Amino acid sequence: MEGIAGRIAAVGTGLRQYKRGTSPLPERGVLIGAILDACADAGFDPSEIDGFASYGDDHNEPVRLMPDLGMKELRWCSSVFGGGGGGIAGALGQAAGAILTGQATAVVVYRALVQGNSGRLSEAVMAHHLNSHMVGAGLVSPAQMCAVRANRMFEHYGVPKQTAEDVVRACYYHGARNPDAVTYGAELSHEAYENSRYIAEPFHLLDCSRENDGAGAILLVSSERARHLKKKPVYVLGVAQGAAKGWGDLLENDDEDQYATVGFKSVAHHLWRQTGLKPSDIDVAQVYENFSAQAVASIVDHGFCSWDEAGDFVRFENLIAPSGKLPINTAGGNIGQGFVHGIGIMVECVHQLRGESANPVPDAKTCLLAGGPGAPIVSSAIFSTEWPD
Amino acid sequence: MSEASSVTVDPAALTSGADHPYFAGLMEGEIRLQSCEGCGKHHWPAVFHCPDCGSWDHNWSPVSPEGTIYSWTRTWHSFGGLDAFNAPFVSVVVTLSQVPSVRLLGLLQGDEEGLAIGAPVSGAVHSVEFQGRTIPALSWSLV
Numbered sequence: 146m147e148g149i150a151g152r153i154a155a156v157g158t159g160l161r162q163y164k165r166g167t168s169p170l171p172e173r174g175v176l177i178g179a180i181l182d183a184c185a186d187a188g189f190d191p192s193e194i195d196g197f198a199s200y201g202d203d204h205n206e207p208v209r210l211m212p213d214l215g216m217k218e219l220r221w222c223s224s225v226f227g228g229g230g231g232g233i234a235g236a237l238g239q240a241a242g243a244i245l246t247g248q249a250t251a252v253v254v255y256r257a258l259v260q261g262n263s264g265r266l267s268e269a270v271m272a273h274h275l276n277s278h279m280v281g282a283g284l285v286s287p288a289q290m291c292a293v294r295a296n297r298m299f300e301h302y303g304v305p306k307q308t309a310e311d312v313v314r315a316c317y318y319h320g321a322r323n324p325d326a327v328t329y330g331a332e333l334s335h336e337a338y339e340n341s342r343y344i345a346e347p348f349h350l351l352d353c354s355r356e357n358d359g360a361g362a363i364l365l366v367s368s369e370r371a372r373h374l375k376k377k378p379v380y381v382l383g384v385a386q387g388a389a390k391g392w393g394d395l396l397e398n399d400d401e402d403q404y405a406t407v408g409f410k411s412v413a414h415h416l417w418r419q420t421g422l423k424p425s426d427i428d429v430a431q432v433y434e435n436f437s438a439q440a441v442a443s444i445v446d447h448g449f450c451s452w453d454e455a456g457d458f459v460r461f462e463n464l465i466a467p468s469g470k471l472p473i474n475t476a477g478g479n480i481g482q483g484f485v486h487g488i489g490i491m492v493e494c495v496h497q498l499r500g501e502s503a504n505p506v507p508d509a510k511t512c513l514l515a516g517g518p519g520a521p522i523v524s525s526a527i528f529s530t531e532w533p534d
Numbered sequence: 535m536s537e538a539s540s541v542t543v544d545p546a547a548l549t550s551g552a553d554h555p556y557f558a559g560l561m562e563g564e565i566r567l568q569s570c571e572g573c574g575k576h577h578w579p580a581v582f583h584c585p586d587c588g589s590w591d592h593n594w595s596p597v598s599p600e601g602t603i604y605s606w607t608r609t610w611h612s613f614g615g616l617d618a619f620n621a622p623f624v625s626v627v628v629t630l631s632q633v634p635s636v637r638l639l640g641l642l643q644g645d646e647e648g649l650a651i652g653a654p655v656s657g658a659v660h661s662v663e664f665q666g667r668t669i670p671a672l673s674w675s676l677v
Contacts, residue, residue, distance in 0.1 A: 193640060268614070277548040277557060280664045281671025282625040282639035285613050292607035300605075300651045341621075343610040396579045397604070397627045397637050404605075 146382070148387040148419040153241040154371035154378035155363050158492045162325070162359035162483045168259045172360070173205050175279070176257035177213045179360040183253065187364050188375030192217055193363070196249030198240040201224040201270075203256055204263050221249035225386065225524070228273035229287070230433055230487040230517025231408075237491070237514075238384030240365050250366065256488040258306050258361035266486060273432075274521075278396050283364045288353055291519055292345035293397070293502035295438035298405040299347060302452040308459035309437035310338055313351055315464035316434065320481025323503035327355060328485040330368030332373050349534050350364050350438040354479035361488030363495060368532055379498045381423070382511075383487060385415035386524035393521035404419060407439050407518030409525065411447035417523050424448045427527070428509040429466070429497055431490035432473045434480055440473070444451055447515055447525065466485040466504040494528045509533025548669065553580035555594040559672035563659050566594040567633060578636040599657030599672070601628040604637050606649060618663040626674050628655055640672035648676050 159182025161175050168175055172395075184191040192215040197207035207222040221243045225232025242254040258266060270287055283288060298304050313333065320328030333351070340351040371378035389411035391400030403410055417423060424447060434440035441459050444450065449471055452459035458470070464474040476482040476493040483489060494512045496502045509529060516524040549557055552568075559566030566579045572589030583590055604627040610620055624642035640657060642649065655674040664673050 190601055276547065276670070277552070277669045278553075278639050278669075280548060281662055281669050283609060283616055283619045283623055283624050283662070284607075284639065285615055285664075286611075288611070289613070289625065290611055293605045293625065296607060297605040297651065343608075345611065346608040365648055396581075397639060398578050398635075480596075 147322050147419045148383050149238070149241045149245070149381050151380040151529065153244055153365055153381045154364055154368045154376045155283050155381065155495045155528065156371045156376060156378055157183040157185070157189060157364040158362065158495050159186065159490055160492045161184035162485055162489065165260050165358050168261070168358035172257050172259035172262035173209065174345055175358070176255060176362070177210065179257070179362040180214060180253055180255065181208065183362040183364045189251070194253055194270050195219060196221040196240065196243050196252035198223050198243070198252060198254045199256055200227070200236040200238040201230055201256060202228045203361060206500050208341065218404060221252070223228040226257040227522055228270040229520040230435060231520025231523040232386070233433065233487045233491060233524060234384050234514050234516040234517070234526035235522070236384035237365070237381060238386055238515050238524065241381055241384060243339050244365065250370070251328050252365045253362050254365065254491070255360065255362040256486045258485050260356070260389045268388055271293050272497050275392065289345045289346055291436045291439050292348050294405060294407070294519060295347055295436065296420055297427040297436060298442055303403055304441060304452055308441045308455055309352060310335070311459060311461040311464060312434060312437045312440045312473070313338060313480055314461050316478040317393055317483035318465050319475050320477025323476050323482060324475040325503070326481050327357065328477055328481040347434055347438065348414045348433065354435050354484045357483040357485055359439055359485040360481070362441060363491055377499050377530070379495045379530065382527040382529045382531050382533065383416055383419035384524065385412040385419065386522060386525040387411055388522050405442065407442040407513070408447050408520065408523045409443065409518070412525055413447045414432045414525050416527060420527050422511065422527060426511055427513045428476065428511050429469065429472045429475060429506040430474055430513040430515060431475070431478070431493050432515045433517045434478050434491055435482070435517060435519070443515045443518040444471070445519070447513065466502070472504070472506050475502050475506065490514065498530045514523050537628070548667070550579065550584050555581065557595070557670055559594065560672070562661050564596045565599050565638070565655065565672070567597050567636060569596055570593045576633050576635055582606060597630060598630045599653055600632070601630045601638070601657070603627070603649070603651055603653045603655060604629045605651060606642070615665050624649060624656065628657070629672055640674045643673040644675045646676070
């Protein structure tokens with residue numbers, strides 16, 4: 146194993162989530178709360194935080210968090226380029242790099258989004274991409290851009306549309322059993338899915354992630370330090386971020402072999418190489434689903450199955466805890482749990498490996514975080530209960 | 535929608551700069567594509583610098599507005615700024631017959647019978663209204 150190799154651990158999490166438009170505090174206030182929750186979870190003094198990493202154009206500059214947290218100094222902060230969720234695991238990788246190189250010792254990865262402060266997420270994401278080529282074709286939203294890719298995947302590769310519905314069903318199934326999820330207690334019938342209005346074909350409304358108000362935070366420290374904190378450490382085995390040649394903001398001119406993918410060709414390769422693991426070593430996965438079909442393609446991109454095998458592998462029974470082959474989005478994911486730009490699925494990686502998930506996967510030792518799919522740069526990470534040393 | 539010949543627009547407002555001649559071409563009713571003066575290769579999206587031969591000089595030549603549908607979506611939701619598009623409407627990604635390494639975007643106009651990946655289309659220049667801008671664009675029809 147090379148790279149991060151378990152030398153960094155997640156030791157605390159905080160997630161505050163509200164229905165869009167109902168946040169009790171402005172964005173920074175909610176974020177401060179989530180960070181304090183993460184510190185309390187870890188038994189860590191917030192004044193000892195000395196670094197921050199984020200992604201997706203978070204508007205909360207780290208230096209402004211210092212007074213409320215009582216921080217002594219800010220030694221390092223950074224953010225991953227891009228307006229979408231593609232940078233979520235990349236932020237984790239940046240934080241790990243800062244700690245491993247001595248630039249910081251306790252880094253919080255966070256994302257906060259309160260509509261009254263930052264507006265609609267979908268519009269903020271598109272502000273990065275809009276150009277006259279797309280506008281001229283009436284393509285102005287992530288849903289439409291992902292729909293064009295999804296149609297290619299369904300039509301050209303013959304992936305059954307049932308796979309997308311099964312991803313949505315799995316998210317609802319887990320969300321229905323998670324008291325903290327938007328879909329807690331909700332049932333999703335085939336009819337309700339199929340009859341939800343079209344947004345952009347092939348996507349119905351229920352193929353699309355929600356937007357919630359809220360904030361999430363994950364506290365990271367060195368694995369040595371993690372052993373002295375309150376909760377069982379969850380180790381970061383590896384992180385990869387980036388894009389292969391022939392992918393990324395290319396006006397739909399991505400290489401033929403990548404067009405219907407969601408961009409993980411190089412990232413998945415590097416993740417498996419760094420960690421020495423293979424897809425069959427993964428016990429549970431949190432698969433960022435901005436849209437249902439993109440999660441299906443992400444599962445293929447990460448090597449769990451081929452295009453031809455997707456219809457067989459990406460089935461509801463395989464995707465649910467406790468006994469599916471690859472339980473995904475065990476808190477409900479962006480579709481079922483709620484969507485604060487994906488930070489909730491990173492929090493669930495930690496909860497799941499500590500045995501705190503609402504939908505536990507028995508004896509799970511490894512959890513994949515497959516970051517925002519289809520973005521110009523994407524990123525993924527693997528967490529583990531065991532320090533490989 | 536209006537005829538391209540009647541529009542005055544600053545295409546640079548929503549372009550990378552390298553593709554400015556593409557929009558200038560549309561405003562004169564043509565699809566013009568970039569090819570490298572050094573090695574002749576088509577780069578799309580347009581580049582400033584050719585990564586293959588190192589040239590900074592480019593030619594912009596007209597290509598025939600014919601191609602096949604590579605992918606598509608039909609938009610039903612009324613997204614902000616798209617009032618003039620009157621949803622539902624179909625957006626297409628088109629592989630150009632003359633330069634198959636290049637795909638262009640556009641709206642599908644007219645009969646939608648036979649809409650599918652691989653279906654042949656022919657293109658025309660028009661313009662669309664978006665947030666107070668008039669943008670030269672392509673419309674495609676199934677043939």
